[in-house]
Amino acid sequence: MKIFRLRSVKLVLIGFIIVNLVFFYYTWNSFLWRRISRALTGEATDTKPKSEAAHGPKISPKDKARNANKHIRKSITIVFYGHYNFEQDLRPSIESILDVVPNMPILVLQEGAAEYAYPPVSFERNLTSGEEQTVHFMSLAFDVRRTREQLNPLAAVHTKYALLMPDSVRLSSKNLLQKILREMNTKSGKAPAQRVTVAPDEQVRRLLLIPFAGNSKTYSSCAKLNLDLPNWTMELEARNDTTHCDLFLQKHAILIDVATLGAMPEPFGLPFPEMLYVQAKIANLTTSVFPQSFLEGRKLFASFHTKQRRLELRRRQFREMYKKLQIKRLVRRTHRLGGKAAAREGNWQPHSPVLDAQFSYSNFSLPAVTDIDLFGCERTTKSCIGTVYNSRPFYYYLGKHTPPCCLDKLKTTFNHVLEEFENVGIRYWLDNYALKSAIETNQLSPDAYDIDISFNVQDLERSNAMKKSQSKPHVDNEGFYWIKATDGHYFRVQFSKVNQVGVNLLPYEISGNEVRASGFFGWKATTFASDYLHPMSTVLFLGKSIMCPNNVLEYLEGKNIKVKSDNVAPEEE
Template identity: 25%
Template sequence: MRLSRCQCILIFAVLFNAFILCCLVFLQLRLENVNQEDVMVNVKSRKQGPVKVVKHTSSSIADRVTVVIREFEDFENHIGETIKSILYVYEDMRIVIVVDKAPYPPLTLPEDGDVKVVSLKISLDKHPNTSCPEQFVDTEFVLLVPDGAILTSPKQVEKVLSTFHSRHRDVGMVAAKVGGDMTSQCFNMDVNLKQWTLTYQQGGAAQDICYGLDGSHMILMRADDFHSLSRPYQRPFPRSLFIQTALRGWKVAQVPTSTIPAKKLFTDPHNQWKHQTRHDSRLKTMYKEFGIKKVGLSNGRVEWYGCRKETPRCFGTVVDDTPEYLYENRWTPPCCLQALRETARHVFHILEKCGARYWLEGGSLLGAARHADIIPWDYDVDLGIYKDDLEKCPPLNMLHEGSHTDSEGFVWEKATEGEFYRIQYSAQNHLHVDIWPFHPQNGVMTRGLWTQSHRQDVDFPERFLVPLRTVKFLEMQVSAPNDVKGFLELKFGKGVIENPQYPQPNKVHM
């Protein structure tokens, strides 16, 4: 039978399609055989030890993420094993190890792989950029990996990245739990730099979004965000990280049901003690660097990191009635306020016991009128006293013989700046209460000679003190003028209670 031209073309097309289909089937079978061989090699290699395996996602992840390792001890660590596990999963991953100074003994690191050790200690014979870890991070993300973490699958990092991209808008970090010894706990915190305080509050369950996490975690965040922090590499890490991100309102979300295995550290009691001692020292240094002097824990306990009775106060000599911290947009450190409260209560008890006629003066009375406490930016406590009553109180009457320290460590002295008396918190810490003697003259209370160092240094009618009344101050009933508002407006001007101002409002604004 003779075929037409159209029939010949149709038969040729069918045969050509069949040939293409056979080629595709052959290539598919060949590819499956290769994959099976890779799997067998991989399984065999796992029995012999880790080898590098290039995954399809390796290059894309490594192009987007730089691993940063910061917190570890030079005397005991598993940095080498952690890096090997990372390079096993992602052979092209860049790893930056940040150290305070060259570790001793030196770290044992893999010979291959893109691993850089960056010391924050500036060397005089090197370019300053060599001490800047951010110079070695040019990816979109940083993955902050703790010492001892062991990566076993690319899915661990992929899951963290996936969670980051699906995050809530106020989440700046995503964390995956490392190790299974400790339950991960969320916590919230309030960082108030103006008041030098940090307050921890218990957060929700581990999967909740909060400001920080206890325990060991692998943390992912954008590199630009990380390096925009004031002190991104401050130790102890990541506690310092969470404080800085909380101040900016960035939260952390934990990857649900995800735990990365880890090598155990500090099983030896001596090394455990050594690690804890260094941690406590770094914590103290961190709070000092951050300007945090009072830490309120979630269990109600308070830790103090500021001045004490045996140390100098937190600020130097006050010029123009304006402490230096006001120029830094901060108020009186809480440790200083606490010391002032203790000193004032001590003085009140003694004056009450002596039967002296005293009263709150100046800014101290103003603080009592506003909120029954010291003004948050004040640096001393001022009292007035009838000059004739000085002899009633031995601690004051004996000051003509020189200063003396009482049984509780408070120092009583006659001020060198003028005719008044000063009671200091201690010989080392000069936070103080000033007592200003007044005497009546023709119905007016006067000191006779004013130094005019404060705007409130003016005479006033004795009627404000006859009779004296009490006001609540520092959780006590303290002697005060009988017309508090009138007395304060005479000294400071109208509306002084309702309109707070700094001592020199033309220099420092609230």
């Protein structure tokens, strides 16, 4: 019995071994045949692990850095502009960038004037293996020997974006460049928090502002910009909201689409970047401030001499910008210590035309201050109005109103004449289009370029200024220029001899029941009934009660002047 069991176990064991040998034989034969068939057909053997097949080959950190640098170089060109050669930090700034991103395309734009371009700046770098010369200097000065394409600085930019960089920067890593590039390449989707990738050929119509870490927290960085070109006005209001920053006042860089930059009429106009922001505002470009900052380089303009030299150049740049943009009034709404909320409209004092980093305190609990500066139309300068033909100044054809500086001087001259007449007792009345404007709005018309005041010629001798001006022009104690017109027996009071903004004094003679023009001609010299002057009425004009004829609507209609509204009726005295 024991022998039978032993034989049974041996048979089972032998059978199990035979089955395994057969299974191994067929398995090996199948794999061998598959390999032979692949070798005969030339099919490559897949030796990659499943993880690599799913996620791609494993990339080394060195290759990752190389790919990141390549992506940055293909997307961004760093453009240095707005520096001053008499004190600059360009070489260390460029070195710090190339140390982080080798072969980074860098363009240094240089103004052509001697005060900017001298002494000349150059850059040389000891190139290592794999490095190329990617730093280029370009002068913006006009050169008749160069073609239009060669004079265009954007022709030297071959990437989608340009990073407009100020002088004195230190780049410690490429992370910030990658982040701003990622931010620029995405846009808001339909959902509130959704971000959509921008198509490669899509033009990005916005500016991404990257501040510097050394910016002061005491002062506000952002300002809202409003341009009222028909009224020659620019308004700036300090803001703490970085999502609506029309003008960034402290040190920063700007990332912008090169196509958007090229669409501007003068992308590298001075002062920079203020002129760029004005053009961006007109083009309805959006701006946003990036939450991270660049590192500051060496502090520039620390000495009094270089600081004053730069400030003088900036003043000149801003004056030229206001002249080019035809800005005559600058309104600044800020928050400052010891400020008053009221605007200095009448007795305004000139401020620096430069918009600097200390524009406004960031503490908006401080009093709000409104400063108004007027440019042009001074006593020593000619009037901005110029010669008028057919009652239409040149700016009428530009779609603009009378410059605010001229309106201000016209009001000043009118108040001076009014004070003179009332002091000596001359019987006068507001006349013609100034009277029409007083009835309609109680203010001077935005298109007015003079004011007519009619007076009783019998009272002429009461005014020493008019009496002296009959024989020769007379300058009174306050600098106003009294002159008798050469084309008729009427008088004119100008703001000064050079500045011809002024008030016309029209003499009338009362003869019985009629009032006739005394020695002057034209459409203003109309004859009307003396009943309009007995009794006299008053109308509110420029904050004062001014004498005017009674039944004024009928009076003006007799001069073919139609009043748009009769909401404001003059009061009889």
